[in-house]
Amino acid sequence: MKIKFKYVLLFVVPAMLLYTVFVIYPLFDSLRLSFYSWRGVGPKLFVGFKNYKDMFTGGFSKEVFNAFWHNVYFFGMVSAFELGLGFLIALLLASKIKGAKIFRTIVYLPNMLPLVMVGFMWSLFLHPQIGLVNQFLKAIGLGTLARPWLGDPNLALTTIIMVNIWRNLGFYVLVILASILNISPDLIEAAYIDGANNWKISWKIIFPLTVPTFRTLLILLFIGSFNVFDMIYALEGVQAGPFRSTDVLGTVFYRTAFGGLGSAYTDMGLGAAVTVFIFMIVMPMSILYVYLVERRDRR
Amino acid sequence: MMRFSRLYKFLAYLVMSVYAFIIVGPFFMIVMNSLKSMRELFLRPFSLPTKFMYQNYVQAWQRASIARGYLNSAIVAAVSVITVVILASMFAYMISKYEFKGRRYLFLYSMLGLALPARLAVIPIFLLLRSLGLTNSLLGLIVVYSSVNIPFSAFILKNFMDSVPNELCEAARIDGASVAKIYSRVILPLVKPALSIVAIVTFVNVWNDFFFPLILINDRSKATITLAVSIFFGEYSTQWHLLFSGLALSIAPTVILFLIFSQYFIAGMTQGAIK
Numbered sequence: 001m002k003i004k005f006k007y008v009l010l011f012v013v014p015a016m017l018l019y020t021v022f023v024i025y026p027l028f029d030s031l032r033l034s035f036y037s038w039r040g041v042g043p044k045l046f047v048g049f050k051n052y053k054d055m056f057t058g059g060f061s062k063e064v065f066n067a068f069w070h071n072v073y074f075f076g077m078v079s080a081f082e083l084g085l086g087f088l089i090a091l092l093l094a095s096k097i098k099g100a101k102i103f104r105t106i107v108y109l110p111n112m113l114p115l116v117m118v119g120f121m122w123s124l125f126l127h128p129q130i131g132l133v134n135q136f137l138k139a140i141g142l143g144t145l146a147r148p149w150l151g152d153p154n155l156a157l158t159t160i161i162m163v164n165i166w167r168n169l170g171f172y173v174l175v176i177l178a179s180i181l182n183i184s185p186d187l188i189e190a191a192y193i194d195g196a197n198n199w200k201i202s203w204k205i206i207f208p209l210t211v212p213t214f215r216t217l218l219i220l221l222f223i224g225s226f227n228v229f230d231m232i233y234a235l236e237g238v239q240a241g242p243f244r245s246t247d248v249l250g251t252v253f254y255r256t257a258f259g260g261l262g263s264a265y266t267d268m269g270l271g272a273a274v275t276v277f278i279f280m281i282v283m284p285m286s287i288l289y290v291y292l293v294e295r296r297d298r299r
Numbered sequence: 300m301m302r303f304s305r306l307y308k309f310l311a312y313l314v315m316s317v318y319a320f321i322i323v324g325p326f327f328m329i330v331m332n333s334l335k336s337m338r339e340l341f342l343r344p345f346s347l348p349t350k351f352m353y354q355n356y357v358q359a360w361q362r363a364s365i366a367r368g369y370l371n372s373a374i375v376a377a378v379s380v381i382t383v384v385i386l387a388s389m390f391a392y393m394i395s396k397y398e399f400k401g402r403r404y405l406f407l408y409s410m411l412g413l414a415l416p417a418r419l420a421v422i423p424i425f426l427l428l429r430s431l432g433l434t435n436s437l438l439g440l441i442v443v444y445s446s447v448n449i450p451f452s453a454f455i456l457k458n459f460m461d462s463v464p465n466e467l468c469e470a471a472r473i474d475g476a477s478v479a480k481i482y483s484r485v486i487l488p489l490v491k492p493a494l495s496i497v498a499i500v501t502f503v504n505v506w507n508d509f510f511f512p513l514i515l516i517n518d519r520s521k522a523t524i525t526l527a528v529s530i531f532f533g534e535y536s537t538q539w540h541l542l543f544s545g546l547a548l549s550i551a552p553t554v555i556l557f558l559i560f561s562q563y564f565i566a567g568m569t570q571g572a573i574k
Contacts, residue, residue, distance in 0.1 A: 001468060003397040007478045012405065015390035015449050022446035023412045026420030026427065033422060089318065092311040095303045099315070105561040106319045109326075112557045112564065113550060114525045116509040120532050121546055124539065125325060132328055135344050166321070175569045192302070219414070220572070227416045230509045234529070250418075257422055258514060268422055275419045286414035293454070294410070 033272035051273035075225035086172035107170030119234025153245035179213040333543035355544035368527030376505040379444040387452035395460035412450035452497040459493035499567030
């Protein structure tokens, strides 16, 4: 329909004004700030590419890359577990067995809780001496498996990833389940008539038809994995101990920009450079995501 | 749908029970241990409390400012949801139903923020709010959350509005309905499912966020529930009986709310994700 332009403005400007001022402008302003050295108050000092140089060479770069690889590991682990396990459990649920509705509610429940609360909750369970996890292992005779889950540098990050999976798996199960239930039952009936077994149907029909969902989820997991922060904060603090073994780009950024005791590098400009770095990693995936949803949208 | 053998169904039940146990177990342990004395909690973590220490709850309630946290979170979430639903639906209505110059570019521009984490822009957001005197205020959080949730909401709403036949709007216009009337009387009632998806997703995003309060709020009386719990855990890190009861108190309303409306939440969140 045709419309007078002043009406368009009336309807469009409020949303776009907020969005431009508080989302788009700040993203660009981060880029500008990354060329300055600044304590947050007082004068800003233009330093050119120095922050980027610091980020990729010298002492600070070790911190950044240590964290970067943890983000990569995080992404690999959550994708494998949440999508892999998610698909298998969704297949079980698709069989329309009794109690599936209650089960759906139960598995979704942790997802409603704030990440940071789930983190604090597990920090109690995972305490090395008096935590319930180790006490439980001892009680059922598996005391040798008891570990300082959050205190061992080789274990801590994986433990945090497991807590993350505990919280989020239900969401992936239900999203994948929804896309399985979207498949036309006729298709599966026809396959049965042709003599296919359940194994064949799962891999040759259901899996290929849920691939678009996996693609979307994988992109969202990637973006999410490079923005991990809350759970590390709750379980290991901003120093991301033990010995930075759980450090991620999010905690590096927080320490750099907003300090925190024991942080060696603190500068708003350097912090902004870290966000630009994360932005550069995430941006291609965001564009791919928008491209995919837009393409589907037009069809 | 798929047919399954007895054995397969048995396997399904087994997996579901184990999984459900892993989810429910921890919640059960929180409640049980929240009612024990500190000593009993360490000595007999898995048994029922011998004496119900309901005082734990009284103490935790007072010290964790949980009521305040909940009130603040509720205010911020409610106002943000209303703002997002109104502004995003107005925007989507124009993009979906009218032709004007630059419509496609405006839509693409709004989608830039669809998959970009706003927390990457937190330094400038912090500085901007500081210059507006909106740090350490609920209004500051509301402004940020409303802005951040607009792209996703506008996208979902536009999709649903596209499926409303244009003839309906044109018929209303011939009957003399104004642009605003078509919006409020024709479009909005027809995209109610989308409005509820947008409201639920925004609500959950705001409710669960910890990052923005951590950076923008430094006064305990302004803390949202996530920040209040975090402060509480910092202050009482050794008093586990209080930590458990504080945790139970802060989790309970969310759990109850979810159990009542679980079908809506699940539908909203999963549909929001695949769209």
